[in-house]
Amino acid sequence: MKPEGQLNSSSDRLRDPSAARPPRTSIWLAFVSIGAVIVAQTYAILTSPAEGDMGHLQKIMYVHVPAAWMTFLSFFVVFAFSVRYLWQRRENDDLLAASAAEVGATFNGLTLMLGMIWGRPAWGVWWVWDARLTSTLVLFLIFVGYLALRAFTDDTQQKARWSAAVGAIGALNVPIVYMSVKWWRTLHQPPSSPATLDPRYTMGLRLNAIALLLVMIYFIRKRYEIARLERATEHMAEAAAMGGK
Amino acid sequence: MTWRDDWRRVRAIARKDVTTELRAKAGFNSVASLGVTILILLGLALGPDAEALRNASVGAVWLATLFSGVLAFNRSFQVELESGALEPLLLYPGPRWTIFAGKLLGNLIFLTLMVAIVVAAGIVLFGVQIPADWPSLIGVLALGVVGLVVLGTFYASMASRSRAREVLLPLLLFPMLVPVLLAATTASKALLGADVMHEAGAWIRLLVAYDLVFLIATFIAFEHVIEA
């Protein structure tokens, strides 16, 4: 019996048909998010008085604190899309989780650096084992592990499944890490960061949080768009390999 | 009686892993020797002041356990990969979680034996006085080892098949183990009476919660991770 003839590659059931046309992130989101950052920063710098201990260095807070929030938020995005990938196995969810992880790691690194710059005048040293700073560092290491796993795995399906599992399980650990580091520190000494905030600073902080949220959405969308384009290139190579000689 | 079949698979994998590791002398002996060697190096680096050593003892034992444990986890999958036995293992019918459970049980037995040696060496080398409440201390140790083995076995199932297994496993595993390290060392110190500020009970509850959360999560996720 003769084997069946060449099959059209469009019968591919493992491939997402929408992969052929990647989304385009419109340019206005870039302008809006940059504009929002400028407005929020300007507002915060103009309205906030010099703080008692820190003076104008306090203004670091307007990036440092929202960046920390965005770090946690991106961990949540990684968790949600990782779980949905394992559930439905849609390639796009994997790409979205990976994009969120990269952006989250960037915000996480920013948080750490600004925390150290803050710490130098506040505590006289670049690093203290402060509860928040330490747990942020551990989260950064979890992101690093996730991204390293993706870098060291070749097969795209294996990469997607493994990193989804690592992303979901890593995100589960976030509250546990946070709690354990807090206990570890605060049972020794009171928390080193002020728990209550002067109301004169809150508005600026909120505005900057919204601005950085827009930046984060733009970054994730843009990174996702690039990842989709990369996949689309691979799918075209596939079509060429399956169809033509 | 499928649960009986599943249990038979779990037992067979665990028994096979422990037998091969104990027979291939290289396995257990080298991993346990590494643990003791790390302890000796830490003693040299931190000593010779007896008081300083005693304070560092719990942390030293845990670090030695983590570093040598990583080797053991990678080995447990490498033995399958080297001989091409992972493929037949994956081809047996039946649920895949039995493979994870078997590996987990095997690694737990292996690590328990290793930790016993490392702890005994730590007590001698760091001059630890055994407290009256030593059963609680063993309990803390056991809970910590369970957490270590659960995540170690899970991550090794991926890392051992990736391009950079030696570096990838600790990179994935160690940050995840921060709560275990903090809880186990702080609770042990409290029980040893070195640190009266901390209460061991809360940390023990944290360890129990950690073990349960990740035991459940890894059992669910393993199915997705092991498939080719």
Next chain:
Amino acid sequence: MVNGQPDRAINVIGLGKRFGARWVLRGVSLEVRRGEAVALLGPNGSGKSTVLRILGTLLNPNSGSASVNGLDVVRDASGVRGQVGYLAHTPGLYDDLTARENLRFAADMLGLPYAAVESSLERVGLAHVAGDRVRGFSAGMQRRLALARLVLQDPRVLLLDEPYSNLDADGVELMNSVIAGIVRSGGALLVALHELAPAKAMLDRTLTLVEGRIEGAH
């Protein structure tokens, strides 16, 4: 014929598989009916092993579909695993266990009684070394032990990857008689070979795979 028709043991349609940027399979289609023995020929790197590994649920295809006895290898992977007996290049044995322990492990995993272990050891002529560790076995003996595991399993569909390597004349005869027994009782065989000779007598037809496509069928 429709996919899943009972007389088709293996049905493969438009299979594509990629490793990184390299396409190993570029649209392979083939079928093996019940009671049929088919060889997959082709040079090294032509994709023979990849076809077998996809059929054995060890790899997922990037495109196309494959089924074994009507069960899809992706959606019904656990069902497929219950049907296929797969023999890879490497025997896949544990060096630090004895021959008997290796087979008892297989019996545990397959849910079979230990008594079956002894009879399959005898069938492949390894009963006299059952208590020896596999580490000391020659390559040919290890092949025989892997064959004993296949005898123990008694699968419906055989996927064999270069099964004759390292076997002596007796071993080849033994392999062929085990295969023939399974195929004749309604099983099926797909065997990857680089050399046709040892299997020629029992094959129904051959397919040739070149650079990830079926080029010739006889």
